[in-house]
Amino acid sequence: MNAAGLAAWIRHAAHLVSADAEHLTRLDAAVGDGDHGLNLDRGFGAAAEAVGALSDDATPGKVVLTAGRAIVSKTGGASGPLYGTALRRAGKALGDRTEVDAAALGAALAAALEGVQELGKAAEGDKTMVDALIPAVSAYEGALAGGADLASCVRAAADGAAKGAEATVPLRARKGRASYLGERSEGHMDPGAASTALILRALADVTVEG
């Protein structure tokens, strides 16, 4: 996968987030402050724009880092620092390489998870985006260890994230506004886990096409 492939991912993610913004906001309205879709739409829109303004010789790492910076400054809610940190850490992990293989992308995904956990202090089961990211990283690493190619690894990660997001429904929130609701936060999918699954599905879509 090259820089153009990763730029296509950011653009496609912005498109999916925009199309799904109302749904994400509805999920957030049930347990959070009801702005997740709107915030993320603004953040990923800014990311797609920033990535589009890069010169043709930008490395894959630079593309992802640039997207992360735009998301930090333009998103607004907690998802700005969290997704921004995820992308910036992933971009740093990609380094100066011009071609990203399956192992490098896996290391970037793991770095994103580490950044999110360091910043948000969320553990597995707290009903956050971490509950989609952890199964995504383990599914990716499992596929990689089994000798799968990059596209299959990404597909495994996207499926893992989707299952992880589904599994947040019965959980009780222990982070963010939803944690003030105690047992009333149960029975709703976590909006951050849902958007994480969406963004990884965007990566799987462009990887298959590429």
Added chain:
Amino acid sequence: MVGIVLISHSPALAEGAAELARAMGVGKAVVEPAGGDVDGGLGTSIELVEHAVARADAGDGVLLLADLGSSVLTARTFIEDAEDAGDVAVLLADAPLVEGAVAAASMAATGAGLAAVRDAAEAARDHRKLR
């Protein structure tokens, strides 16, 4: 003197807490608000935090206090960037916003260093109201 920046989702809350903290800092402490998003609505903005830190920085470091949720995450992200850039010493206090701001401004006005101002803000957590 150590500068203080108050990060809140609400511009009015950040400004009001800053006004109170400045009074307790006997007019000496520099307390700058970073409230709301760039359009003046409720939210958080790393750009507003950047500007407030630049205003509060007199060369002795800047202490951040944040209200909740994304304010805290934005503060922590700002600090990570500031550490990478290495141009100004910035710490986030693990303290309640109003009590912490008043304690930090009181301590900063004495000319104490950044760690002492942070400690004063964090100790404000133990000031109970009913016992």
